[in-house]
Amino acid sequence: MPKPEPRPRICDYEGSNYRTEFWEGKGRNYEDLVERIALRRLLPSQGRRLLEVGAGFGRLTSEYDAYDQVVLMDYSFSQLRYAQDQLGTDDRYVYVAADAYHLPFRPGVFDGATIIRVIHHMADVESVLGQVRRSLIPGGVLILEYANKRNLKAMYRFSRGLQSWNPYDLDPVEFVELNFDFHPGYMRLKLEEAGFAMKRSMPVSFFRVGALKDRVPTGFLAGLDGLLQLTGLHYTPSVFTKNIAVGNSPNNINHLSLFVCPSCGEELTRIGNTMMCKACNQRWAIRDGIYDFKAPLED
Numbered sequence: 001m002p003k004p005e006p007r008p009r010i011c012d013y014e015g016s017n018y019r020t021e022f023w024e025g026k027g028r029n030y031e032d033l034v035e036r037i038a039l040r041r042l043l044p045s046q047g048r049r050l051l052e053v054g055a056g057f058g059r060l061t062s063e064y065d066a067y068d069q070v071v072l073m074d075y076s077f078s079q080l081r082y083a084q085d086q087l088g089t090d091d092r093y094v095y096v097a098a099d100a101y102h103l104p105f106r107p108g109v110f111d112g113a114t115i116i117r118v119i120h121h122m123a124d125v126e127s128v129l130g131q132v133r134r135s136l137i138p139g140g141v142l143i144l145e146y147a148n149k150r151n152l153k154a155m156y157r158f159s160r161g162l163q164s165w166n167p168y169d170l171d172p173v174e175f176v177e178l179n180f181d182f183h184p185g186y187m188r189l190k191l192e193e194a195g196f197a198m199k200r201s202m203p204v205s206f207f208r209v210g211a212l213k214d215r216v217p218t219g220f221l222a223g224l225d226g227l228l229q230l231t232g233l234h235y236t237p238s239v240f241t242k243n244i245a246v247g248n249s250p251n252n253i254n255h256l257s258l259f260v261c262p263s264c265g266e267e268l269t270r271i272g273n274t275m276m277c278k279a280c281n282q283r284w285a286i287r288d289g290i291y292d293f294k295a296p297l298e299d
């Protein structure tokens with residue numbers, strides 16, 4: 001059996017109340033709306049198969065109707081279970097519990113991918129972007145959202161000595177454990193190194209200020225944000241980018257099986273509700289219609 005590689009730390013949402021404690025009734029309709037505006041601008045008008053990295057409870061999955069199939073991938077089984085309850089078990093949706101650092105997908109089975117509100121939890125950005133690039137066909141589209149360290153609030157606080165970290169230097173800042181803000185220059189570089197060409201970058205969430213959101217109608221604020229997204233003023237807390245996978249790599253978009261062993265990369269055979277790797281003998285469960293690649297089954 002191959003020796004497991006050391007794993008980066010993971011921000012574990014298993015069993016968390018992310019949906020009810022962060023979104024529903026929590027005054028974030030504005031954030032949700034402006035993210036949808038940005039996504040609609042950046043997503044291609046049609047596609048075959050989209051990988052939603054860190055899909056969570058499927059908050060944004062309804063935006064991916066242009067794709068024939070959507071693979072919701074998340075480390076949290078409970079988030080996926082909720083998504084499945086909402087979206088159903090139709091073949092259009094595939095639910096995969098897995099670690100973004102060890103994706104269980106055959107190279108080149110996706111022509112689209114999104115990473116929204118996820119990379120800010122990643123201690124090893126290079127590795128995640130590399131995994132996603134490998135899963136995409138050449139010419140595939142990645143929409144990546146990241147938390148921007150060079151935002152107006154951080155710039156102000158730094159100038160007044162209220163914050164120790166410098167919003168202008170390129171290195172990511174981990175301001176709370178497993179919560180990172182990134183500089184736009186850093187993210188551009190990492191995307192390029194992973195084999196992506198950035199085609200567009202848009203500042204999003206100009207008005208993420210409680211007092212403003214309380215006083216101004218959400219639709220108006222979101223509409224204004226939509227206009228400002230076109231200005232290129234990258235001083236917002238969130239940035240959306242559109243990137244194209246470049247270079248030579250496999251195209252398996254028509255392959256019938258999506259998965260390979262996340263441990264050794266070899267073929268998997270389905271036996272009942274188990275995916276079996278003949279190369280390393282590891283077995284992976286399918287539980288209630290959710291492929292579970294978080295950890296192999298014990299013998």
Ligand SMILES: C[S@@+](CC[C@H](N)C(=O)[O-])C[C@H]1O[C@@H](n2cnc3c(N)ncnc32)[C@H](O)[C@@H]1O
Nearest residue numbers: 013054055056059074075076099100116117118
């Ligand atoms: C803030 S939530 C965002 C969910 C969704 N993208 C949204 O915008 O509503 C972050 C998600 O990333 C997932 N996540 C964090 N680390 C992960 C990893 N290493 N592999 C897969 N998913 C991960 C968490 O389980 C969580 O569902």
